[in-house]
Amino acid sequence: MPKIAILSAANQEYVPFLRVMLISTITTIAPDTQIAFYIIDDHLTPVAKQQLQSLVENAGHQLTFINVDAELFVNCPESDHINQTAYYRIVAPKILAKQGWHRVLYLDADTFIQTDVTPLALSSLHRNIIGAVIDPGQALTLERLGYSKTEARQALYFNSGVMVIDIDRWEDAQVSERTLDYINQFPERIVYHDQDALNAILASSTEMLEPRWNVQTSLIFQRHQPINQQYAQWYQAAIQQPAIVHFTGHDKPWNTLKGHPYTSRYLAVLNQDDGQPKIQMNPTIRVISATNSEFVPHLATLWCSIMTHNTGRHQYQFYVMEDHLTMVDRQLLERVARRYQVPVTFVQVDEQLLAQAVESARITKTAYYRILIPTIITDPAIDRILYLDCDFLCQTDLGALWQTALGDHYLAAVEDAGFHNRLAQMQVDYQSDRYFNSGMLLIDLAKWRAANISQQVVDYINQNPEKLRFHDQDALNAVLHDRWLALHPKWNAQTYMMLNEVPHPEVAGAKAYIEARQSPGLIHFCGHAKPWQGQSNHPFAPAYRYTQQLWQQQNYPRYRAMRDRENQGE
Incomplete structure (x- = not known):
């Protein structure tokens, strides 16, 4: 029976959206897969944690809340839709290493799972540290993060909302420490927050996964041209049958997002009356x-x-x-x-x-x-x-x-x-x-x-x-x-x-x-x-x-x- 670890993070405001991610993961997972969820706890209330834990455990899986040292992130820039919580993923693999895990699947709280993620969590990384999906809008921009022209031609910029992490290789390469050092050393280069810093350290050590595993909003609306014919084919396949829908950017299905083909499905899960936490105005x-x-x-x-x-x-x-x-x-x-x-x-x-x-x-x-x-x-x-x-x-x-x-x-x-x-x-x-x-x-x-x-x-x-x-x-x-x-x-x-x-x-x-x-x-x-x-x-x-x-x-x-x-x- 496969057992996989899935990591995410949320503050109290994101509890309703984290809940949707959990429900969509559980309802699409293979019957014989056991999930150990780890949620980085950014000041969640006891009531919210109890409700989320009940949701997961009633479905036969496990949920553990973990804490990180927030002082590590005091210099990390934030924005309207990226807060300090997003940076917590940088050090979370170190915590899971102490729990005995060798691999973890990280999912942002604003993802919507459409298929069994077991194959993703177990996919081969070919000796790379992580597996991730191209970011269509930033694919060829690694030079702004300090890569040489030659290095930038050999690697692609990835979206950090979905990552398969080889924890052992992550620790051996001291990724957590190097990423935090990069943020402190080059704040002027940071545009896309923790994602930029992770790319600065990991882009050349990333197994690029098929885009269907992280179908970002910009991809759904085809805002960017594919970088080659192979990606053109992958993009079309991903749009037609996404495995993970990722509501990137400012516009979300719970606020101003219009015209997205998965908004209505998402809201149906978000608003279902099952006693779980709902959005509080x-x-x-x-x-x-x-x-x-x-x-x-x-x-x-x-x-x-x-x-x-x-x-x-x-x-x-x-x-x-x-x-x-x-x-x-x-x-x-x-x-x-x-x-x-x-x-x-x-x-x-x-x-x-x-x-x-x-x-x-x-x-x-x-x-x-x-x-x-x-x-x-x-x-x-x-x-x-x-x-x-x-x-x-x-x-x-x-x-x-x-x-x-x-x-x-x-x-x-x-x-x-x-x-x-x-x-x-x-x-x-x-x-x-x-x-x-x-x-x-x-x-x-x-x-x-x-x-x-x-x-x-x-x-x-x-x-x-x-x-x-x-x-x-x-x-x-x-x-x-x-x-x-x-x-x-x-x-x-x-x-x-x-x-x-x-x-x-x-x-x-x-x-x-x-x-x-x-x-x-x-x-x-x-x-x-x-x-x-x-x-x-x-x-x-x-x-x-x-x-x-x-x-x-x-x-x-x-x-x-x-x-x-x-x-x-x-």
Whole structure:
């Protein structure tokens, strides 16, 4: 009777999806194969572990939870759909070696098994350390990881979501240690997280398996050309009859993935009522922005970027502080939000409160609206809100930002990347000279209202117009200095930072800037140059334009035509 080991990893958020992987593996396994599942436990709750264990053991198999030293991964970059848990596979084979295993099949939690994996787990590796499947989008990119041209022609880049691992050879080659060393030594090379690092160490020691064993989303949609005729044949066979479906990328069957032939099957397993853990929706994330007609298209792009990176565990509510929007402007924003089933609330701002606000050619009174948010959103049940300028682009799920504990602070923000020394220049009596950028503000509404912060800021504006070089941002900092929580710069990755034009004066800050450039959460196209204005050297300008197309293709021609008619007085 064959006995195989299968390894995976999950945090609490991924429990429902891990469950689908387990069910699909168990229901397709050969009757005489015994499975010993090992799950790397990233803070799973006792209830979740008990339910998963019951699921496996009731089917006649075994499940063991294992722990790794999370401190080993503190320098590992993360993104919206790749968190620290993904790196844990790097050291897991060392743990299984101590359990007496010589081989293990690693499966990502977002895989969906369609056939018996026994032949995969027992397949010949021909003296290689691992067996894996080509990554169609990165197949010929090993040079960026440090391979020579000759070496890169002799090996292929693999996807690490499905790996057959020869544990003895892995240990002999010290793969865990070398992979972690690579991450620490070459952080600038890491784009695809642990997968890049594993390829840097293992690509030349990999048995390339047929693509049907790891049919990635990009392969299903045929986004990349096969590298040769053999792979063209394998790709077609894999698409027609996948052995393992792997939902790679941001889009997943439980959030925004559309048109994938296995989405409905996946959701049927995910949502079946068998008493196992289901997706738990977290509290609604409320996002507010201020816009005039000029910036309506850019706000639409921001919304699309937020929703395409939503993992599906959050509901959203959008608020718009409107500066003389037209009916056509509102209709466009409503259509974009409706696509993602997000309610929109338009709110009016009393500009009389801002009558003395200093404006410029680039900064209008609309910029000051954020000061009044707690006086506009008055529902006591809404205890916090996330303000975003319209020139942002989201690159990750906002759940981690939204759940930030504010403590005694009135808001959380990111230090301004210009380091203008504004507090001293405004003659503010401060303890810390940190000065925040006001493009992203996570606001504690209750604390703000209780201290009447809006009125304090308005008073400062009225009494100190000559000091407001950076308009609302100066006034907010003058009042809230030393009373705001500094966030990682990835939550407001400003243009200075992304282009590395202004170095951070502190060692820790410089490291955080590198991390933000590698894996930004919210990109802020601040300054004069914008990605929608001709050519831009910003590294995320192409990502902006791609996101812009998500709503423009269907809505923009009609919007422009209606705006033109509106401007002509029709």
